[in-house]
Structures are given as structure tokens and as C-alpha cells.
Amino acid sequence: MTYNLETAAHPEKLRRVAIDPVSRVEGHGKVTILLDDQNKVHQVRLHIVEFRGFEKFIQGRPYWEVPVMVQRLCGICPVSHHLAASKAMDVIVGARKLTPTAEKLRRLMHYGQMLQSHALHFFHLCSPDLLFGFDSDVTKRNIVGVAAAHPETAKRGVLLRKFGQEVIRHTAGKRVHGTGSVPGGVNKALTVAERDELLKDIYPIIAWSRDAVHLIQKVHIQDPGLYNSFGIFRSNFMSIVGHNGDLDFYHGSLRARDDNGKLIFDGVDYQDYDRYIEEEVKPWSYMKFPFLRSIGKENGWYKVGPLARVQNCDQIPTPFAEHERKEFVDYAGGTPMHAPLAYHWTRMIEMLHAAEAIKELLHDDDLLGADLVVQGERRTDGVGVIEAPRGTLFHHYRVDENDVVTMANLIVSTTNNNQAMNEAVRHVARRYLHGREVTEGLLNHIEVAIRAFDPCLSCATHALGKMPLEVELVDAEGALVHRLSRS
Amino acid sequence: MTQTFTLDGKAIPFADGQTIIQAALAAGVFIPHLCYHPEFKPHGSCKLCTVKVNGRQTASCTMRAAAGMQVESNTEEINAERRALTQMLFVEGNHFCPSCEKSGDCQLQATAYHLGMMSPHFDHFFPNRPVDASHPELLLDFNRCILCSLCVRASRDVDGKNVFALSGRGIKTHLIVNAKSGRLADTDIALGDKAVQVCPVGVILRKRTGFAVPIGERTYDKAPIAETVAQEGT
Incomplete structure (x- = not known):
């Protein structure tokens, strides 16, 4: 299958523009654009250029090591991998239902992570584009510029993230790459002192999260021409939903809708995910392209993450966030919103929900319990699915009778959004680059579209905002025409 | 009268037959080691417990303590080798x-x-x-x-x-x-x-x-x- 602008008919005579690496995203990726002599766009691809190999080197390792090992995929949301793997291993050790203490501690850990990851993305990575403009002065379009122009906003971003990290530290033992979750449960409960330390700060965290929703809502509504159409494409969307259709980041069943919001499937036990989802490999990217089997490769791709989740659920089970969800749905006019920039608005609604959910959990004495681990009848196959900050995350393992992993399949959140991001980038290229002289500001439009999805391109640890960006224009003979660099 | 040797300038008492590392640990002084374990015969293979006795290198888990020995352990040179x-x-x-x-x-x-x-x-x-x-x-x-x-x-x-x-x-x-x-x-x-x-x-x-x-x-x-x-x- 080739999509419009995925593959040029005659690439040999075209100039190649590469954005390598894409900046202010997690991980390492690049965009290539093929242009003809009139700067008309013929091909646009978002490539993922790192090969990780986790699925291979997990093989041969004991299963209890996996939740700690796989979280090294990522330094931003390691808790997602830690918990998705733990949930799969729960199935392996026969722990179909955890103790209330264990489940709530894992939820707390996960909601802490949602909070910190969403705060990081919005305040540190995206607010420069949203507050200053996509082609504003590049020397100020960064978190330092935000701190200078909007010090209170920048400070809140830092403190929101810090709070989320503290939740993780108290539940997992470390802010990054802890060991709190084990197959069948957790290895520690919260102490009264730890709980009280978190409770002390939760109310301003909720208030700031509400303000963040209102900030992005205002930015979005003020410029509907841009925010409702930038990079837009229509697609199916998918997420897990919890009990009664609640927004639930930790557990639930799979639900997918088409671009009009009509259910494709609902209530699907994710142990059977491979009957519903298949992955396609393309030769130009290390990232696979998943699609819904029932619809097929051509039209079965979908988006995941905040924009999908907030519109896929029936309600959000915390009051402030539910109010904001209704505001968003009203604004969308009763049909699904597909604009990529609406990811930011829904992401902040989710951050507010995470903050409210943390408050409710901290008031639950089950967090202080002593009953931490359960086990049952051993199984050989286990699937764990969780809603990570960037979307639905699948971990599937097979473990032999000697406790060793023989097969691993991971579909990470960003992989689920692969085709969607490519579509957004192509739309932006068509609209903003077609027939024009390429400038840094225009290229940043491409990156803005990618950033909206908050991709974790390698799902790996990277330094924030320090990635150099170099763009080269090479003519059909291979000679350098123009070079732009950011260091 | 208690016999002693000197370890990094400190007098360490020892009993007959004790190795340098045994006497040091009994006195609360740590010498890095991996293959040494007090319950087993010394093996002398990891060499991490190497010290200088009167200026010459030796494994402290196999060398018996002797009165008047001048032993160096926690020095920059020896720790660099251990590292x-x-x-x-x-x-x-x-x-x-x-x-x-x-x-x-x-x-x-x-x-x-x-x-x-x-x-x-x-x-x-x-x-x-x-x-x-x-x-x-x-x-x-x-x-x-x-x-x-x-x-x-x-x-x-x-x-x-x-x-x-x-x-x-x-x-x-x-x-x-x-x-x-x-x-x-x-x-x-x-x-x-x-x-x-x-x-x-x-x-x-x-x-x-x-x-x-x-x-x-x-x-x-x-x-x-x-x-x-x-x-x-x-």
C-alpha cells in the first residue's frame, strides 16, 4: 500500500530535505521531504532511525526480570513499560486479580507518571511553539524563552513534573527506573509519611492542572483557523476504556471507533489483541505500522493517545476533568475532533484527571496495606496493556516451563501513531511547504505536527532540547544548495 | 603482649596465623575483596585485596600478618589498580x-x-x-x-x-x-x-x-x- 505522498513516482530527479534529528521530541527520528525544481512536494516520510532490539534480547531472560529490564526502553515514561510488562507477568503467574493495595499502588505510580510526562511535554517541549508561534524567533522558541517571558507558567511546569516524579519515587523507589512493581503485585506499600508528603502538595497541583487546561483551551479557541485544521487528517482511533466506559489509564478493555465515532469494536479482552491488530513492516523505517485487521492495511490505521482516549471514553470519573471533557466535546460539535493540535487540549484534560485521581488514591488507606503479592496457576502466555502517556501500549510474552521468556512482542504507543504522524506531516508539507522556499520556520511547522503526538521516537532517554538540527537541501546532482543548522 | 602491624599508619593487632585481611577486618578496617570469605580457605585469585607490604605487592588474603609489617592499602596508587x-x-x-x-x-x-x-x-x-x-x-x-x-x-x-x-x-x-x-x-x-x-x-x-x-x-x-x-x- 502506498499513501498519497508516501512514495514519489520518480524520486531520482528530486531534491531531498532532511530534518535530522527532529527536535523537542523524545527520541531520535528524521523527516525527509523530496522536492522538485519548483519546490513542489513529492514525498514526505517520518523515519525512525534507531533499532532497539528489546524484543530479541529479552528472550532467554527470566520472566521476573522483564518489568525492570524493559522500562529501560524509555527515560520519560518507564513506568508504562514497567507496568505493562508487570501486567503481562501477572497473567503468567496466575495473578488475575491483584490485592487492592497492589492495584492502587500501581495506579498511583502510573497516574504520577501521566502527570509528569504530560507536564513535561506541554510546558517544556510544546509551550514555546504555542505561546510564541511556530515560526517565531528560533533563539527564543525554547523553554528558556518561556521562562523569561512567562516565568509563572514555566515554574508551574517544572513543579507539576516534579510532583509526578515524587509520586513515582515513593511508589517505585526511584524517580526514573524504579522496581516497585513485581509479577503479581508490588514490593512496597506507601508509608504514612510518604502519603502525607504527597498530600501536602496535591491541591495546588490540581489547581495548576486546571489552569493549564484553560490556557491551552484559550490558545486553541482564539485561532480556530489554525488549531482546527493544522495537519488534519481523519482516522479511526483506539484506546482501552475502563469500567462503564470510564477514562482509565491503567486497565480496561479495547475499544475502537471509526472517524465518525462509530464503534468498530468494544469490550475486547486485550489478551486477544492479536486477533484485532496486525503490524505491517515498511522498508524505510524501523517502526512498524499497525492496523485494525477487520478493516485492513489501507484504511485500518488509527490514532491513539489523549485525543483518542478523551473522545473514546464515555466519561471521566473525576469531576473537574469530566467538566473539561464536556467543554471539549461541545467545542468539537458532537463529532470526533481530528485536528492534531487538539492533542494538546486533551492532554491537559488528562493531566487534570491524573492529578484528581492521585488525590483520591492518596485518601485511600488501601495504599498503606501489607498484602502486596498474589499468585495463582501458571500460564505460558501473557499480554499486558496499559494507556501510556502517548497511547495504548501492548506487551506480550511467552514464558517456558523453566521461567525463561521465549517470545516478546511490544507495540509501543508511538508505533500505534506511526501512520497518523506520517499523515499529519504530509498534510503540513502540502499546505505550508509546497512551492515555497524552505525556511527554518516552515520546517518547524513539520516538527510542530509531530510534537502534537508527543512521540517517543526511540522510546529512549535523551537530553532535553539540546538536539542539534541540521537541514540540508541537495539538488538533483547531489550538490549542496542550502544548509540550515541549529545547535 | 599483643602483636601489631601497621596498616596505612594505624596499628592493627593480630593473632598468630591470621592473614592481613583477617586482622584488618577484625579491627574494622575494610580492604576491598571479592574472592575472600572468612568461612573459606583463601583463594587469592581476584587480587582486589592486594596491598603493599614493606613496599612489595601481595594479596592480603593469603599473606600472614607479621609483627612490624608496614602495610599500605588505601592509597591512590593501589586503589587505581583495584579499579x-x-x-x-x-x-x-x-x-x-x-x-x-x-x-x-x-x-x-x-x-x-x-x-x-x-x-x-x-x-x-x-x-x-x-x-x-x-x-x-x-x-x-x-x-x-x-x-x-x-x-x-x-x-x-x-x-x-x-x-x-x-x-x-x-x-x-x-x-x-x-x-x-x-x-x-x-x-x-x-x-x-x-x-x-x-x-x-x-x-x-x-x-x-x-x-x-x-x-x-x-x-x-x-x-x-x-x-x-x-x-x-x-
Whole structure:
């Protein structure tokens, strides 16, 4: 299958523009654009250029090591991998239902992570584009510029993230790459002192999260021409939903809708995910392209993450966030919103929900319990699915009778959004680059579209905002025409 | 009258027959070591406990203390050599602390911290060493073996079973299981054996218990190895 602008008919005579690496995203990726002599766009691809190999080197390792090992995929949301793997291993050790203490501690850990990851993305990575403009002065379009122009906003971003990290530290033992979750449960409960330390700060965290929703809502509504159409494409969307259709980041069943919001499937036990989802490999990217089997490769791709989740659920089970969800749905006019920039608005609604959910959990004495681990009848196959900050995350393992992993399949959140991001980038290229002289500001439009999805391109640890960006224009003979660099 | 020798300027008392490391630990002074264990005969192989006695290098686990010895241990020169030895141990095996269940309880890791090891320095060998998961209760992860031979000595001298042995020579030396199949499942090793308890790294592991102890409560989370060992005298 080739999509419009995925593959040029005659690439040999075209100039190649590469954005390598894409900046202010997690991980390492690049965009290539093929242009003809009139700067008309013929091909646009978002490539993922790192090969990780986790699925291979997990093989041969004991299963209890996996939740700690796989979280090294990522330094931003390691808790997602830690918990998705733990949930799969729960199935392996026969722990179909955890103790209330264990489940709530894992939820707390996960909601802490949602909070910190969403705060990081919005305040540190995206607010420069949203507050200053996509082609504003590049020397100020960064978190330092935000701190200078909007010090209170920048400070809140830092403190929101810090709070989320503290939740993780108290539940997992470390802010990054802890060991709190084990197959069948957790290895520690919260102490009264730890709980009280978190409770002390939760109310301003909720208030700031509400303000963040209102900030992005205002930015979005003020410029509907841009925010409702930038990079837009229509697609199916998918997420897990919890009990009664609640927004639930930790557990639930799979639900997918088409671009009009009509259910494709609902209530699907994710142990059977491979009957519903298949992955396609393309030769130009290390990232696979998943699609819904029932619809097929051509039209079965979908988006995941905040924009999908907030519109896929029936309600959000915390009051402030539910109010904001209704505001968003009203604004969308009763049909699904597909604009990529609406990811930011829904992401902040989710951050507010995470903050409210943390408050409710901290008031639950089950967090202080002593009953931490359960086990049952051993199984050989286990699937764990969780809603990570960037979307639905699948971990599937097979473990032999000697406790060793023989097969691993991971579909990470960003992989689920692969085709969607490519579509957004192509739309932006068509609209903003077609027939024009390429400038840094225009290229940043491409990156803005990618950033909206908050991709974790390698799902790996990277330094924030320090990635150099170099763009080269090479003519059909291979000679350098123009070079732009950011260091 | 008590006999003494001098260790880094401090008088250390000793009894006849005691080695330098025994006397030092009894006096609460830590000398880094990996293959030494107070319950077993010294092996003198890891060389981490090397000290200078009257200006000449020797292993403090095999050298008997003598009155009037001038011993240097905690010097920049000797610690640099210990650090290099530790780095070599790291690169010869596959020591991936981030996902190792022994992290926080591992003597090699704690020693590396003690010596201020900031990187492996040398090129990794990345040997291919599959785990032996055949035993229902125990896992052998050969990736982490540092050839200290403590399991060999414990199984032979305490358990009376000879489950383990070191085979090969030089760089090819490796830990083997004494069974025709080479598999741990085909030996008579048991959970309560001394050989199971004595591994200073993460080779001999009790199955399905990894990561049960939270961060903050592991052995070397509470105190660095120098304090822990000096207090326990091991």
C-alpha cells in the first residue's frame, strides 16, 4: 500500500530535505521531504532511525526480570513499560486479580507518571511553539524563552513534573527506573509519611492542572483557523476504556471507533489483541505500522493517545476533568475532533484527571496495606496493556516451563501513531511547504505536527532540547544548495 | 603482649596465623575483596585485596600478618589498580546492573562504587552465555560470574557435593556444573546449600524472588560496602 505522498513516482530527479534529528521530541527520528525544481512536494516520510532490539534480547531472560529490564526502553515514561510488562507477568503467574493495595499502588505510580510526562511535554517541549508561534524567533522558541517571558507558567511546569516524579519515587523507589512493581503485585506499600508528603502538595497541583487546561483551551479557541485544521487528517482511533466506559489509564478493555465515532469494536479482552491488530513492516523505517485487521492495511490505521482516549471514553470519573471533557466535546460539535493540535487540549484534560485521581488514591488507606503479592496457576502466555502517556501500549510474552521468556512482542504507543504522524506531516508539507522556499520556520511547522503526538521516537532517554538540527537541501546532482543548522 | 602491624599508619593487632585481611577486618578496617570469605580457605585469585607490604605487592588474603609489617592499602596508587581490575571484571562478563536483581546487594557493584569506578573503560567482551534455568528452584546466570570460586569451595568444603567447578584456563576459565548433562537440574544441589548463599554477584539466584526487596532496603542502600563489611568483619 502506498499513501498519497508516501512514495514519489520518480524520486531520482528530486531534491531531498532532511530534518535530522527532529527536535523537542523524545527520541531520535528524521523527516525527509523530496522536492522538485519548483519546490513542489513529492514525498514526505517520518523515519525512525534507531533499532532497539528489546524484543530479541529479552528472550532467554527470566520472566521476573522483564518489568525492570524493559522500562529501560524509555527515560520519560518507564513506568508504562514497567507496568505493562508487570501486567503481562501477572497473567503468567496466575495473578488475575491483584490485592487492592497492589492495584492502587500501581495506579498511583502510573497516574504520577501521566502527570509528569504530560507536564513535561506541554510546558517544556510544546509551550514555546504555542505561546510564541511556530515560526517565531528560533533563539527564543525554547523553554528558556518561556521562562523569561512567562516565568509563572514555566515554574508551574517544572513543579507539576516534579510532583509526578515524587509520586513515582515513593511508589517505585526511584524517580526514573524504579522496581516497585513485581509479577503479581508490588514490593512496597506507601508509608504514612510518604502519603502525607504527597498530600501536602496535591491541591495546588490540581489547581495548576486546571489552569493549564484553560490556557491551552484559550490558545486553541482564539485561532480556530489554525488549531482546527493544522495537519488534519481523519482516522479511526483506539484506546482501552475502563469500567462503564470510564477514562482509565491503567486497565480496561479495547475499544475502537471509526472517524465518525462509530464503534468498530468494544469490550475486547486485550489478551486477544492479536486477533484485532496486525503490524505491517515498511522498508524505510524501523517502526512498524499497525492496523485494525477487520478493516485492513489501507484504511485500518488509527490514532491513539489523549485525543483518542478523551473522545473514546464515555466519561471521566473525576469531576473537574469530566467538566473539561464536556467543554471539549461541545467545542468539537458532537463529532470526533481530528485536528492534531487538539492533542494538546486533551492532554491537559488528562493531566487534570491524573492529578484528581492521585488525590483520591492518596485518601485511600488501601495504599498503606501489607498484602502486596498474589499468585495463582501458571500460564505460558501473557499480554499486558496499559494507556501510556502517548497511547495504548501492548506487551506480550511467552514464558517456558523453566521461567525463561521465549517470545516478546511490544507495540509501543508511538508505533500505534506511526501512520497518523506520517499523515499529519504530509498534510503540513502540502499546505505550508509546497512551492515555497524552505525556511527554518516552515520546517518547524513539520516538527510542530509531530510534537502534537508527543512521540517517543526511540522510546529512549535523551537530553532535553539540546538536539542539534541540521537541514540540508541537495539538488538533483547531489550538490549542496542550502544548509540550515541549529545547535 | 599483643602483636601489631601497621596498616596505612594505624596499628592493627593480630593473632598468630591470621592473614592481613583477617586482622584488618577484625579491627574494622575494610580492604576491598571479592574472592575472600572468612568461612573459606583463601583463594587469592581476584587480587582486589592486594596491598603493599614493606613496599612489595601481595594479596592480603593469603599473606600472614607479621609483627612490624608496614602495610599500605588505601592509597591512590593501589586503589587505581583495584579499579582497573574491577573494570576488567565488568567487561569480561555481561554485568547489566540496571536490570539485575542483585543490584543493591551485589558485592561487585558495591566495590565498584567504593572504588569510584565511573565507567567500564575497557571494551566489553559481550560473551554469549545462556542462563541455566533447568533447576525448578534455582537459576544460574553465567553472564555475571567473576570466577571467585566461592560456590566451588562452598559446595566442596561445606555441602560436600562438588556441584560447581572452574574449567578451562586463562581467559577461557569458566564456571561449569558437575553433571554429565552440564545442567543444574541434574545435580543434587538444594536451596539450603551453602553454595547457594555465597555468590557475591548475581549468578546463583533463587527463582521467582527477584526484586522483592524494594529500593532503599537492599544491603548497600543502607550503607556502603566499606561500612557494611567492616561492621560485620567479613
